[in-house]
Amino acid sequence: MKNTYIPFQMKVKKIYTESPDRTLKTFDLSYVNKDDKFNFLPGQFCEFSILGKGESPFGIASSPTEEDILKFTVNRTGSVTNEIHYLQEGDIVGIRGPLGNWYPVEKFKGQDVVIIGGGFAFTTLRSLLVYMLGHRKDYGKITVVYGARNPDLFIYKDEIKEWEKRDDLTLHLTIDNPVKGWNKLTGFVPTVTKEVSLDPTSWCVVCGPPIMIKYTLPVLTEIGFPDEKIYTSLERRMKCGIGKCGRCNIGSKYVCIDGPVFSYEEIKKIPEAL
Amino acid sequence: MIKIKKSEFNKFIENLQKNYSVFAPVKDGKATAFKKIKSAKDINNKILNTKRSPKEIFFPQSEVLFQYTEKGMEVPKREEKPFAIWGMRNCDTKSLLMLDKVFGEAHQMPKKDMYKDPYWKKKYDNCLVFNLACNEPLSTCFCNWFDGGPFDKTGSDIFVVETDENYIFEAVSDKGKNFLNDCKITENASDKEIKKIEKLKKTAESYLSEKEDISSLFSKTKEIWEEPIWDEIAAKCVNCGACAFVCPTCHCFDVSDEGKGKKGKRIRLWDSCMFTIFTKEASGHNPRSQSTQRVRQRVMHKYNYFMDNYGEHLCTGCGRCVIICPANLDIREVIKKIIRY
Numbered sequence A: 001m002k003n004t005y006i007p008f009q010m011k012v013k014k015i016y017t018e019s020p021d022r023t024l025k026t027f028d029l030s031y032v033n034k035d036d037k038f039n040f041l042p043g044q045f046c047e048f049s050i051l052g053k054g055e056s057p058f059g060i061a062s063s064p065t066e067e068d069i070l071k072f073t074v075n076r077t078g079s080v081t082n083e084i085h086y087l088q089e090g091d092i093v094g095i096r097g098p099l100g101n102w103y104p105v106e107k108f109k110g111q112d113v114v115i116i117g118g119g120f121a122f123t124t125l126r127s128l129l130v131y132m133l134g135h136r137k138d139y140g141k142i143t144v145v146y147g148a149r150n151p152d153l154f155i156y157k158d159e160i161k162e163w164e165k166r167d168d169l170t171l172h173l174t175i176d177n178p179v180k181g182w183n184k185l186t187g188f189v190p191t192v193t194k195e196v197s198l199d200p201t202s203w204c205v206v207c208g209p210p211i212m213i214k215y216t217l218p219v220l221t222e223i224g225f226p227d228e229k230i231y232t233s234l235e236r237r238m239k240c241g242i243g244k245c246g247r248c249n250i251g252s253k254y255v256c257i258d259g260p261v262f263s264y265e266e267i268k269k270i271p272e273a274l
Numbered sequence B: 001m002i003k004i005k006k007s008e009f010n011k012f013i014e015n016l017q018k019n020y021s022v023f024a025p026v027k028d029g030k031a032t033a034f035k036k037i038k039s040a041k042d043i044n045n046k047i048l049n050t051k052r053s054p055k056e057i058f059f060p061q062s063e064v065l066f067q068y069t070e071k072g073m074e075v076p077k078r079e080e081k082p083f084a085i086w087g088m089r090n091c092d093t094k095s096l097l098m099l100d101k102v103f104g105e106a107h108q109m110p111k112k113d114m115y116k117d118p119y120w121k122k123k124y125d126n127c128l129v130f131n132l133a134c135n136e137p138l139s140t141c142f143c144n145w146f147d148g149g150p151f152d153k154t155g156s157d158i159f160v161v162e163t164d165e166n167y168i169f170e171a172v173s174d175k176g177k178n179f180l181n182d183c184k185i186t187e188n189a190s191d192k193e194i195k196k197i198e199k200l201k202k203t204a205e206s207y208l209s210e211k212e213d214i215s216s217l218f219s220k221t222k223e224i225w226e227e228p229i230w231d232e233i234a235a236k237c238v239n240c241g242a243c244a245f246v247c248p249t250c251h252c253f254d255v256s257d258e259g260k261g262k263k264g265k266r267i268r269l270w271d272s273c274m275f276t277i278f279t280k281e282a283s284g285h286n287p288r289s290q291s292t293q294r295v296r297q298r299v300m301h302k303y304n305y306f307m308d309n310y311g312e313h314l315c316t317g318c319g320r321c322v323i324i325c326p327a328n329l330d331i332r333e334v335i336k337k338i339i340r341y
Helices: A079-086 A119-134 A157-165 A189-195 A210-223 A264-268 B006-019 B090-104 B118-124 B174-182 B191-207 B217-223 B229-234 B242-246 B291-310 B320-324 B331-340
Strands: A008-017 A024-031 A045-050 A054-059 A069-075 A092-099 A113-118 A142-148 A170-175 A203-207 A230-233 A261-263 B002-005 B021-028 B031-036 B062-069 B072-074 B083-088 B128-132 B158-162 B166-171 B253-260 B263-270
Touching: A024 A079, A024 A092, A045 A069, A045 A079, A054 A069, A054 A079, A054 A092, A054 A119, A054 B253, A069 A079, A069 A119, A113 A119, A113 A189, A119 A142, A119 A203, A142 A189, A157 A170, A170 A189, A189 A210, A203 A210, A210 A230, A210 A264, A230 A264, A261 A264, B002 B006, B006 B021, B006 B083, B006 B166, B031 B083, B090 B118, B090 B128, B090 B291, B128 B174, B158 B174, B166 B174, B166 B191, B217 B291, B217 B331, B229 B291, B229 B331, B242 B320, B291 B331, B320 B331
Parallel strands: A113 A142, A113 A203, A142 A170, A203 A230, B021 B083, B083 B128, B128 B158
Antiparallel strands: A008 A024, A008 A092, A024 A069, A045 A054, A045 A092, A230 A261, B002 B166, B021 B031, B062 B072, B062 B263, B158 B166, B253 B263
């Protein structure tokens, strides 16, 4: 019987500091044992642990198309994330996964897709975007709306520059309040979503802080997106990741096994989801 | 049905101990609980519903998931003998079936193997459960609401009735049948004694309060989700979590590391949805920050969510929470209130 509570080892291959205030770091991990390598799809998550310090769930930010690494972006906010931020390249960490479900990339095939993200929650959206760009011919028009409080708080800044150069991808970047030298959009994600004239026949994936999700979903309805074509990823405190420890539930659904990806249609049936 | 004389009970347990680690109801300080017994003399068959439920045999309050050193991680070795549990009551044997749904699989998932809990499975799959009939149920018992009863056999391997002179055994599962076939008890219960069981059953059932029709409980809990009734229900609750700790079906747990440097262990510990920090995220965001939300969660998990996922209520009517609640919050009253709302 597989013991899903026991993590396998991965090595910190590269660390990127994402923001000047150093609260956001990205960790590229490489497999220590090749046998541990697993298949996953964008939207799934792992339990990331440092033995003796604890374990926390993070969405996988790398795409399955990126061989041999797993990428996680971690906001320094609690005791485990603090310890993760102390990691150095070469250190060993524990990983359990892949856990949860994924964005329905199969349904997206041949269709237009809109990705809407906020702040450091762009992680699994990066996975999705890189995955679709890796299989570019399988998908129609790809549009991204990405907002952050200020220009410093976008993650994957170097990649954003590359994405901006592409002609097979429309990227709308926005910050909450005007900043000198910022020549892109200004305004909260829900407002910008309304303004950039999205095509409601597309599929849409939204991920961000709870408050952003809450106010963006109704805007999508207003534009004309049907509930079953809007997907979002939810977060709750988690421990086991396999539907037993009982804390990540929203109604009868467990975010760890029934989610984290839910359609707006499903979310509307669960009173405490948003 | 076969029987042993009460005078043969200690010998029966001693024989059982040869092949099993035997757990049974005992006094444990001021409390009562199921513990691994050294001697048959420790067993107290007068104890009805132990204060702490027997879930702790399979799912202890704290359990080491693995130890780690520089060399790697290791699951602690457990004793090889299978468990035999003497003297469980119907409310507890039924709870094991429910917990086995949670730990043995997970709802709605295709890849079931990774969702099996090896710690639970190893202990539960090989255990032998003796269900002792309750001749005199407590005033707090309401197993009959959930189609259980003092003489119900669900979830047991061997059903046992205590009469004045004997213990009468009936095999319920194949495992129980095999055990009774092999255990060399040859004396059959007489027709008179079997009739006596019927009489004891009727008497026992007369101890229970009237059965409440809970068929509307599932739909009703959903309907009243946003009603102020939850504030009324939660008003008494002090969020101490005692109900969850004594409950035979509550299974929420926390995972925590203990260690320094390269040596330590990862442990799981009972937790409760009654506690504020249960759902509090590192960011400070807490989806169930209010007491009302937490009480509603507990009631909904028991009487709605579990039904949604596993097709039954996560409650066996053992009444332990009724007894232990320091605020006298009686779950039976809560159920009645919801049904009649």
